[in-house]
Amino acid sequence: MSLKRWSLAAHINDEDHRVTTMELLFDVVYVYAFIQVTSWIAGEHTWRAVAEGLVVLAVLWWVWIAWTWLGNVMRADRGLPLAGFIVAMVAVFGIALTIQGIWEAEGGSFAPVAFATLYLVIRVVHAAVYLWGARGDERLTRQILLTTAAWIPAGALLVVGALLPPDQRLWWWAGTVALDVLGTWILSVRGPGWRVQSGSHFSERFDLLVILALGESVLAVGITAAGFDPSPALVALGLLGVLVAVALWWPYFKDVGPTLEQALDDADHERKADIARDAYTYLHLPLLMGIILVAAGNEEAVIALDAEEASTASSLLICAGATLFAATCAVLMRVAGGTWRWLAASAVFFALGALWLPLLDATVAIAVTVAVLGAVGWITPAARHREPTAVAAGDHGDTGD
Numbered sequence: 462m463s464l465k466r467w468s469l470a471a472h473i474n475d476e477d478h479r480v481t482t483m484e485l486l487f488d489v490v491y492v493y494a495f496i497q498v499t500s501w502i503a504g505e506h507t508w509r510a511v512a513e514g515l516v517v518l519a520v521l522w523w524v525w526i527a528w529t530w531l532g533n534v535m536r537a538d539r540g541l542p543l544a545g546f547i548v549a550m551v552a553v554f555g556i557a558l559t560i561q562g563i564w565e566a567e568g569g570s571f572a573p574v575a576f577a578t579l580y581l582v583i584r585v586v587h588a589a590v591y592l593w594g595a596r597g598d599e600r601l602t603r604q605i606l607l608t609t610a611a612w613i614p615a616g617a618l619l620v621v622g623a624l625l626p627p628d629q630r631l632w633w634w635a636g637t638v639a640l641d642v643l644g645t646w647i648l649s650v651r652g653p654g655w656r657v658q659s660g661s662h663f664s665e666r667f668d669l670l671v672i673l674a675l676g677e678s679v680l681a682v683g684i685t686a687a688g689f690d691p692s693p694a695l696v697a698l699g700l701l702g703v704l705v706a707v708a709l710w711w712p713y714f715k716d717v718g719p720t721l722e723q724a725l726d727d728a729d730h731e732r733k734a735d736i737a738r739d740a741y742t743y744l745h746l747p748l749l750m751g752i753i754l755v756a757a758g759n760e761e762a763v764i765a766l767d768a769e770e771a772s773t774a775s776s777l778l779i780c781a782g783a784t785l786f787a788a789t790c791a792v793l794m795r796v797a798g799g800t801w802r803w804l805a806a807s808a809v810f811f812a813l814g815a816l817w818l819p820l821l822d823a824t825v826a827i828a829v830t831v832a833v834l835g836a837v838g839w840i841t842p843a844a845r846h847r848e849p850t851a852v853a854a855g856d857h858g859d860t861g862d
Contacts, residue, residue: 471594472536478659483538494557495677503760506774519638535594545590552579573623600653611644654854657733664722675706678756689767702759708831711838720799724849748789754782762823776819776826784811798847807837
């Protein structure tokens, strides 16, 4: 019997499902988006630019999250979901192309309007594909409809911000992020609840995105350094940038990631979605922000070196990013039931370091970051000591299996 070359049918995943190549290709587009955000923050190096970059990152994050949950339930490389992933991937790349121009563009001009329009396209396609694939699953369909109703006002704020003057845009788009964050949380806890079809797929999906973000941190430094004449100081700073990526990799992939994966695997079927929501959907966003801020600090250090200027902004960005990264890792370990105190102590160290590390050379700040995070990753065990902590959804009802 011959198989159909194309079918709109959604292929529901089993418990052993792994990440597909379509999802990997989708994530590659995010590397470019991360570079754009990092370059914006490093190039402007003001606190407003930091806020603007993180708001764009958060908008892109909720897009990625939506498609990650969909890909966990149904295969991303078959049927209508495949078409949806392709449309979303192209639209995300379009959004990334506008990042450098959206914050200075006049209201109603191409860049901000394109950003908002492509966001709406992605969300509409996602809702349509998810509802199509969830036919016959009453619980999941209700959850999708509730979430769709929640992102409509968030999308409206994005459109309004695109039409207003640039000095007002940040506040409206921050409102989009706030509605996404609050709406998703409330409707997830109070609603019928989401479903994690494959715990291994879920943890692997997030691990791969963290790897890509770390890779972007290296690329950002390399791309910036490539525009300047080589020198011993520049090469040394570039090598330290690679070591920073290793230092960020160490505590997450040696300690945090395995502990989270074990907690998700060990959880009962109904608890998996709660852990996935708390530990992955929400807490991985500040983790990603921390990586981006450290990358922006490294890039700013390269720019300052070429200009032969001292860079307080570089050290402050590195301290802020390392604090956010370490603190989030500590909370993740706490949620998963693992050892978190050394990570929390390192977060306090970097927070206090913002008072004195900027007084030193940016290279010293980077070296200190490498040493502290590497040491914390080395001494923190990847082991669970208690049950994971997650807020349970209010009404799970029938699983619909």
